[in-house]
Amino acid sequence: MSTVLEFFLGGEPQRVEGVEPTTTLLDYLRDDRALTGTKEGCNEGDCGACTVLLGQYDPLGEAVTYRAVNACITLLPAVHRFWVVTVEDLSNGLDSLHPVQEAMVRRHGSQCGFCTPGFVMSLAAMHLDNAPADQAESYIAGNLCRCTGYGPILEAAKDSVAAPKDPAFAAKEHQAVAWFRSLSIDTGLFYDVAQATYDAPVGLKALLQARKDNPEAVLVAGTTELGLWLNKDLQDFPKLISTTRVPEMTAVAFQPDGTLVIGGGATYEQAWPLLRQVIPEGQDWFERFASKQIRQQATIGGNIVNASPIGDGPPVFLALNASVELASVSGTRVLPLSEFFVGYKTTALAADEILTAIHVPPRENDQLFAALKVSKRKDQDISAVMAVFSWRLSEGCFRDVRIAFGGMSATPMLAAFTNAVLEGAPVTEETAQQALASLDDDFSPIDDLRATAWYRMTVSQNLLQQALAEAVETAAEAAA
Amino acid sequence: MGIVEKFSTGASVRRLEDERFVTGQGQYTDDVNIDGQVYMVVVRSPFAHAIIKSINTDDVKDADGVLGVYTGADFVAAGGANKMPYAIVGQESAKPDRTILADGRVRFAGEPVAIIVAETQAQAEEASELIDVDYDILDAVTDIESAIAPDAPLVHDDAPGNIAFRWRGQGDDAQMEQILSEAETVVEMRLENNRVIVVAMEPRAAVAHMDGDKLTVITSTQGGWALKDRLSACLGLEKENVRVVTPDVGGGFGMKAFTYPEQYLAPFAAIQLGRPVKWLAGRGESMLSDNMGRDHISNAKLALDKDHRITGIDIHSYAGMGAYFSQFAQGIPTMLQEKILPGVYDIPASRFRVDGVFTNSTQIDAYRGAGRPEGIYLLERLMDVAAKHVGMDPIEFRSLNFIRPEQMPYKTAVGLTYDVGEFEKLMRAALVKADYDGLAKRQAASAAKGLRRDMGLCYYVECTLGAPHEDSTFTFNPTGQLEVTVGTQSNGQGHETVYAQVVHEQTGVPIEDIVIVQGDTDRIKNGGGTGGSRSLIAQAIAMRAAARALIEKAQDHAAEKLECAPEDLSFDDGAFRVSGTDISLDLKTLAGGLPQGTLDVEAGHDDYTSTFPNGCHIAEVEVDEETGVVTLENYVVVDDFGLLYNPLVVQGQVHGGIVQGLGQALMERTVYDETGQLLTGSFMDYTVPRADTISDIDFTHMGVKSLNNEMGIKGCGEAGTVGACAAVMNAIQRALDPLDVGFVDMPATPDRLWRQIRAAS
């Protein structure tokens, strides 16, 4: 077990002791290392000015993979055994620009320049991923710019995907690979500074034990929630236990019976390639979940445990009839997700338990699925309403109806009355009308600045009405 | 005069500043660190309106790392003048003090109450939770309509009815009443201009330190000279002992044009403690305390004769001020807005009256365009309302009322003289670009998907503003580079590049050997800063004068070097040339052979006058009736900025300005709750445009050279914002008109639009 943070930065291996574990990567770079190219625009994960890349070595593929993250909500201990790539690493001084930097200059993608390093890093991630040009918007959805209006940056993104790999950067990568190879096997991290600890055990058993032994400790995964509690609410976290070094928890795989098991520590980006096979209709839902930077950090487990009424994940998993696997040293239980949410931001998770996996049952061939998010802006915005519909049409009747909503009550919730009205009922206009009326029994949404209760209810009814109308039409066509 | 050929002069030179920016080498205020620096945190009022009964700082003083804590009383006791400046424009005006730190009463949530300085940022933040302020909470009022209602709580005791000031512009009551009574038609409209949070990506910041008697303040501004003067007055320092340095600025948009309490407080603390003091606003703090923009409610009348020609325009506006007068808050909704009120139309008479209104909310001041976007938004919405009212196509209605090229120079009803402008021509060009003829087809296709589609148009005119004076000095430095000082201040508009182009064109010194020096009040005596789209015009005149002075001064030296008579020399194509020979000598080489300083020159002028950039914006939208969601399908703009120096930079200004305007129109909504708490205090709650809002803006330039300056240029920094709001809102209005939804105000968020659609059906 390491008690020292080890990472690679600025072409050099780093060994860090004595920096408090709740120090963010951004503060460390700017204040401790005077690497001021990485900017602070919000300190809340919203603006992307602090975007850096975390490089990780895959010994099997013998390649480094990168993900763009927001340094402002990444804790320094989370970069243990990573290569931290900042804007300073992309070029060799002013004269030899990386292709993405060159493209930004050529396209006039920078005006005041403050957001620019963050955009450059997002574009670098895109370049390194060899992503197709049409994904440019997705790569920069997490970066804000108030000057350019984005058009020139999107152009720069398109130019830079076509550009060849940068030899100067490849040389740096080569150095990093040598460092990765020199690392001994990961036995976990126990980082302890001035009575604050960050414990990142390797292996589920050790994690569960740590959870049991330290009931006062706070569990962290992607820290996309915790980072805000730290930066915005100025909360103290003297004891943290991290799930990120537990391979069992990041695994995402289909079981032989077709159930998709998503590790409780898997991020949205990690889970999506397989989850997409279950719900290809969810592409839009996925892309509108926060930003690429956040999706590469945020775990689905964290999103569910957080139990926010406006979370985008829970309604989807409710409609998919998912269960959660909750483990402690004394054993494991599996609970239907609908029983997991017990009240406003409270769940059935016991003090010594960890959410270790989400089980998504196999989907029936004829199961309809739709996830619809309504918000003010398309990218990275909080939902006013998140509506998810799932049902089958069988012999003219609705079956296995699971309609779930976010933004409509204190917890993400199945629309129990409406589901009951529809279940087994004939697919007719009349049924549809009854179902719509029953939404009122299921929910009494609130007014807030994102939307009024009236808007929430009526938009939900509209969305449901559309979906039901299509169902009625489909049934009529099938009958004809 | 004819239309200047598209992009004829001016090359899209790569921006010199970009290499610094893309590599992370830009130096913004928070990137500056000074040995021994300590950190300042501002304690702000959590309440929108309260009496401060007492402040106890004992626990703060005892906290770890704390070096100092100061309230308003401490600031005054130490000799600080606890007062922020503001200009009075209204004929009647309340005159409440705006203090730097609160003096007994707070009037908006976020008002500075005390400062704490500690060894680290974290210590200062932690200590700020220990301050004990005893507040007596008063009723608050945060929106204009509630503030002017009878019995509303008073923000200032000497502003009855919360009326902050009353202003009336040009135009005569009797004449206007007559026009209205004689008009064939009078069209009326009530319109809101929503309050916006400016959101520069770089939060406000300052680093202050004393070196002997000399105070240096490094801070993000739009020009540091006013701050220098005020700091000297406020803190009792000799002017020459105050230096304000503005490093790279991460966006200003008018919001950084004026001084802020923290820019006095960090220097004050640095003097008190003898240590360098750094302050950086958090994002939430910025949103709460940066000057906000807009916030108007207007009632407008347009008088038409029987041929639908406009005979007069009559406007009364309420303009929100927030809780205090910010420095130029009174001027924006009044004088500045009035300038472009008749727009590009032949309107013989106008009347414009404004009542300023106090609310318990953050102060309002300039935001990109300052007054002119508000005026054009109002006028261009009114044009559509009027066209609809009389059953005319809005395009033909505009066409009928345009000022025609042969009427130029044209004196408007508010007394400005437009020099040039070819409005009809630009509008027609924009309509072709926007494929107006194909609209019906596209509407049918959208209707088949259950969506409403329409197009909206805005013809804007801008009036560039700002101080008439500007200077420039030219110095060849020991490495042979030409250092050019300027009194403007880039906030990201690419001045370094464009100015270097101007100087290169005049002197032949290679672009890479020109160093633009800005933002240091020790090196530059005076400056007008950036604002009002003035920079290039005002600065270029000064630089061209300095270039002429340089060439004149150099001529004798060149003659000596070339062993000829000065009269045998001509300066062209970047070098002195001996007539009748191919012998030449460029300035850089000449300067290299002369003692340092020989060719130093300085020039200034007072000649900057307003120009009138104008153009046509066309937006095409799809609206989903079921959800209220608007999608922008197409955006076309045809602009006339006179002559362009750097088309790439200009296009960037237009593009960015339009997206800012679209943000205000479609999503940006500042919300206070009834107790006066700002609910939209983070990027999660205050939605600014992201990459998906719009990416393709079809920009065309059809310049008509300005006659108001020797270069023929017009300003372009604010134009995008001026035109965008009305174009997109007119499009949405037209898309929804068949549903009889009434007038649609900004921001057209799905929730608001949809409610309006529902209320109609």
Ligand SMILES: Cc1cc2nc3c(=O)[nH]c(=O)nc-3n(C[C@@H](O)[C@@H](O)[C@H](O)COP(=O)(O)OP(=O)(O)OC[C@H]3O[C@@H](n4cnc5c(N)ncnc54)[C@H](O)[C@@H]3O)c2cc1C
């Ligand atoms: C800028 C931004 C945009 C966002 N946009 C969206 C959005 O569009 N939609 C949306 O739904 N959410 C959004 N979020 C929130 C979303 O990122 C989080 O809810 C995220 O999924 C939480 O995961 P995490 O791994 O980061 O959790 P952390 O912050 O690490 O932890 C959050 C909480 O979950 C607990 N926890 C984490 N993992 C486990 C586990 N395995 N077992 C038990 N407890 C656990 C932790 O103890 C902690 O209390 C956004 C956040 C940010 C910062």
Ligand code: FES
């Ligand atoms: S600083 Fe804005 S996302 Fe990190």
Ligand code: FES
């Ligand atoms: S260039 Fe100024 S914020 Fe992007």
